[in-house]
Amino acid sequence: MASINVGRVVAGGLVAGVVANAIDFVTNTYILASDMAAWAPTRNLDPAAMNSGPVAATWMVVDVIFGLLVVSTYAAMRPRFGAGPKTAMLAGLTLWIAVTVVLFGFTQMGVFSLGLFVKGSIAALINALAASVAGAAVYKEEATAPGASYARA
Numbered sequence: 001m002a003s004i005n006v007g008r009v010v011a012g013g014l015v016a017g018v019v020a021n022a023i024d025f026v027t028n029t030y031i032l033a034s035d036m037a038a039w040a041p042t043r044n045l046d047p048a049a050m051n052s053g054p055v056a057a058t059w060m061v062v063d064v065i066f067g068l069l070v071v072s073t074y075a076a077m078r079p080r081f082g083a084g085p086k087t088a089m090l091a092g093l094t095l096w097i098a099v100t101v102v103l104f105g106f107t108q109m110g111v112f113s114l115g116l117f118v119k120g121s122i123a124a125l126i127n128a129l130a131a132s133v134a135g136a137a138v139y140k141e142e143a144t145a146p147g148a149s150y151a152r153a
Helices: 006-031 033-043 053-081 085-108 114-138
Strands: none
Touching: 006 033, 006 053, 006 114, 033 114, 053 085, 053 114, 085 114
16 A cells, blocks of 8 residues: 655645635635625624735635645545546535535534535535646655555554
């Protein structure tokens, strides 16, 4: 069994992060902007602060971390499920479900409206699938040296 290629996880994670950032930009600027602007004052949040540079930079970093996590998940799943976009989408779906379940809990607490949750979750699903496929396309396993063997404990 080949080991996880950490360098390729980082490279794929960065690619996935860039894809996630691009999709988030479109989603938050055009698709969810009016919903977020209407929702923010109901939670005593300043819409201008939500769109500030430091907040945008934070979410850019979050997307890169998500990219690293999704490609790491893909690399871990790949030996069992095989290489390719199907496994990449399964990795993205796995992380999307984990995050969406938590956000649904917040929705039930009244933090988000159901409409905002549903729209955001659909956008996040598209984002997770696209980012995972893009990041996985960069990932390749390390080649084992000829004649090398791994001892199991």
